[in-house]
Amino acid sequence: MSSILFRLGRFSFRHKWWVIAAWIGALAAVLVGVGALQPKFSQDFELPGTDGGTAMTQMQDYFPAINEQQSQSNTTVFVAADDGLAKHSSQIDALVADLAKLPDVVNTPEAPLANPLTIAEKAPAAASQVIGDQGRVGRISVHQTINIQDLTADDKKELKDILERHRVDGLQVEAQGGAMNAQEQGGTAEIASLGLAFVIMIVAFGVLVAAFIPLITAIVGVGITFMLVTLAADFISINVSATGIIMMLGIAVSIDYALFIVSRYRSEVHRGGDRADAAGRAVGTAGSAVVFAGLTVMIAVAALAVIGLPFITQMGLGAALAVFVAVFSALTFIPALLGAFGRFAFAGRIPWIKNAEENEASNPMGVRFGRTIVKRPLPFIVAGLAVLALAAIPIKGLQLGLSMDSDDQVAAHELATKGFGAGIGGELFVVVHTDKGTVDTAAATAISEIKTLPNVVLPEQISWMGNGGDPKNPNANANTALIVVTPNSSPSSTETHDLVEKIRDLSPSIEAKGAEIHVGGQTAIMSDLSAKLDKAFIPYLLVVVGLAFLIMIGVFRSIWVPLIGTLGFVFSVLATFGITSWIFTDGAFGLIAHPKPLLSFLPIFLVGVVFGLAMDYQVFLVTRMREEFMHGMNAKDAIIAGYRHGARVVTTAAIIMICVFASFMLGPDTTTKMMGFALAIAVFFDAFIIRMMVVPAVIAMLGDRAWGLPKWLDKVVIDFDIEGSKVRDLGVPAEPAPVSVGKAD
Numbered sequence: 007m008s009s010i011l012f013r014l015g016r017f018s019f020r021h022k023w024w025v026i027a028a029w030i031g032a033l034a035a036v037l038v039g040v041g042a043l044q045p046k047f048s049q050d051f052e053l054p055g056t057d058g059g060t061a062m063t064q065m066q067d068y069f070p071a072i073n074e075q076q077s078q079s080n081t082t083v084f085v086a087a088d089d090g091l092a093k094h095s096s097q098i099d100a101l102v103a104d105l106a107k108l109p110d111v112v113n114t115p116e117a118p119l120a121n122p123l124t125i126a127e128k129a130p131a132a133a134s135q136v137i138g139d140q141g142r143v144g145r146i147s148v149h150q151t152i153n154i155q156d157l158t159a160d161d162k163k164e165l166k167d168i169l170e171r172h173r174v175d176g177l178q179v180e181a182q183g184g185a186m187n188a189q190e191q192g193g194t195a196e197i198a199s200l201g202l203a204f205v206i207m208i209v210a211f212g213v214l215v216a217a218f219i220p221l222i223t224a225i226v227g228v229g230i231t232f233m234l235v236t237l238a239a240d241f242i243s244i245n246v247s248a249t250g251i252i253m254m255l256g257i258a259v260s261i262d263y264a265l266f267i268v269s270r271y272r273s274e275v276h277r278g279g280d281r282a283d284a285a286g287r288a289v290g291t292a293g294s295a296v297v298f299a300g301l302t303v304m305i306a307v308a309a310l311a312v313i314g315l316p317f318i319t320q321m322g323l324g325a326a327l328a329v330f331v332a333v334f335s336a337l338t339f340i341p342a343l344l345g346a347f348g349r350f351a352f353a354g355r356i357p358w359i360k361n362a363e364e365n366e367a368s369n370p371m372g373v374r375f376g377r378t379i380v381k382r383p384l385p386f387i388v389a390g391l392a393v394l395a396l397a398a399i400p401i402k403g404l405q406l407g408l409s410m411d412s413d414d415q416v417a418a419h420e421l422a423t424k425g426f427g428a429g430i431g432g433e434l435f436v437v438v439h440t441d442k443g444t445v446d447t448a449a450a451t452a453i454s455e456i457k458t459l460p461n462v463v464l465p466e467q468i469s470w471m472g473n474g475g476d477p478k479n480p481n482a483n484a485n486t487a488l489i490v491v492t493p494n495s496s497p498s499s500t501e502t503h504d505l506v507e508k509i510r511d512l513s514p515s516i517e518a519k520g521a522e523i524h525v526g527g528q529t530a531i532m533s534d535l536s537a538k539l540d541k542a543f544i545p546y547l548l549v550v551v552g553l554a555f556l557i558m559i560g561v562f563r564s565i566w567v568p569l570i571g572t573l574g575f576v577f578s579v580l581a582t583f584g585i586t587s588w589i590f591t592d593g594a595f596g597l598i599a600h601p602k603p604l605l606s607f608l609p610i611f612l613v614g615v616v617f618g619l620a621m622d623y624q625v626f627l628v629t630r631m632r633e634e635f636m637h638g639m640n641a642k643d644a645i646i647a648g649y650r651h652g653a654r655v656v657t658t659a660a661i662i663m664i665c666v667f668a669s670f671m672l673g674p675d676t677t678t679k680m681m682g683f684a685l686a687i688a689v690f691f692d693a694f695i696i697r698m699m700v701v702p703a704v705i706a707m708l709g710d711r712a713w714g715l716p717k718w719l720d721k722v723v724i725d726f727d728i729e730g731s732k733v734r735d736l737g738v739p740a741e742p743a744p745v746s747v748g749k750a751d
Contacts, residue, residue: 015289022345036233045240061526081184143425214354220264256328303618372653383703432497448521449487660693
């Protein structure tokens, strides 16, 4: 494979302008496509094959009007006053008048936009639905005929401005859902991450020009990936949550892979010969590592499809596409840009940055650290694993949930709980359907049994609505009934989950009436989501770790090195779960203003992404150690040589990736914040403790035994030539014997 990559790198270098034009042309083409089609991402969670998914499908089929209303903006505004709402009635009237001026607001007898005090006075039976906490909390429903996918940051700002104007004289005004869920203007995290990466690469290269090259490829590559995914949203439903990881992972791996190629190219140029051959050797050696590292990440994230959840599959496939583009960019776009810059690629030297170039005679910090590890490996192994074990301790309090509310909706949620119970906004949609006549008897049976269940708000007021053809009497001749049940407990609580299952357990008595019963709504779907994730976790882990382990055997031609790397991953991911839970759920250090459970899909997603990234650094650092070992060094000297050639670039790559992920905590979206932090701390643990410390220390203890396969396995494992031995000296002029890299003590 290294020979093919050598030719690809040399071709891209020599035909630089055609290659660059192809990449820029591809970006322009997808931008034009997005501009012409104006596709939009979905905000719905679909769970096909689950009870909740069946309920939502039946709602779409038999209650299209209700389903259409659910797809539109429904904002709930809460008002509260310690001295009672009655003393603020005129203020609330003014608030309602301003809310009515929002675009496309619906104000009809069926969906009134009115002062809750007025509604309670005109319809005492409905008072408990709009007035709570003994008259101190009120609820105002604002329905707009704007599809939730069409809401913009301006819609949210307009609503928030109205709320702010009416927070006077002791009246608290908050809002939840609807326009409050509009996606705010992004870009801050991306700009910050690219800026930080540029500064770090200046330090790594010691020059200005070369530091620009990875940024150019990252911007173009991620732009193409994001636009391709956006275009796909015009043909298939793609959830907006899939976009965050595409941006995070795409930027991070694009810069990292480019960094490895550019660094290797610099060292190959110093060996002499034609620059095109140097680019070929860089792609044939470091590019081989990039290919296998990228393949490992792609397997890890694409394997998320085995879970069977559409939005997680979309995340995984989108992330895999981003990694594929990053790999292809590193193999073609990078050498083309190096060819375009020519001898100026490493111009703009910054004199006060030392050891920016590999120098066999120097003694940089990485080499000194490697010698220390090789000399005393056991203390480093014990210390590294002890740190990770301590970090993992908070995992015992791990809580999972799926609260998609942003921080500016927390106050509204608290008012909702105070006035109307923790279950408000987490209603269960119970669907009873029959293909054998009318649903009357089955619906009545369902209601009578639901009323006896614990944890139900106002069970005496529960009723059903049918899909009959008469608008004045929809329950007549209906074959489907919709029953809305509000729990007393919060959507993510165990009590609510139990209520969902108890309603589903009514199925035998409903089937006896010739019908079927299903429970939907976001709360029920999240319950199904958790159950499906729990069931899929072990199979997913086996698929990812198993396939990647086999690939690592081929890459390193060793049993011990892949085994050490895999076990190290277990330690780093447990530590990541522990620290993330400590910060986001326990509220450690006050970094999160509103602590909450970890996202229910975070553990399984984190396992996939972190395992892929872990193998990245395993490949980039350890392949250089194996390369030197295969060219005659003993195991310990090869480790030191690996640090000499790889420590600086791997450290730089890890810091860049940490900065990229951490910068996404600047965004307003809680999901992205949590994922950004978890990925950043995971890279820190795995790159600096496991890959840079524990793995080399264990290899040092194993010595030459670390490199080798049983004879029977060596015969069947393909030689991928990950070290690029076939192209190592292509185009290099004859030279004297190499300078020693320094021996292990």
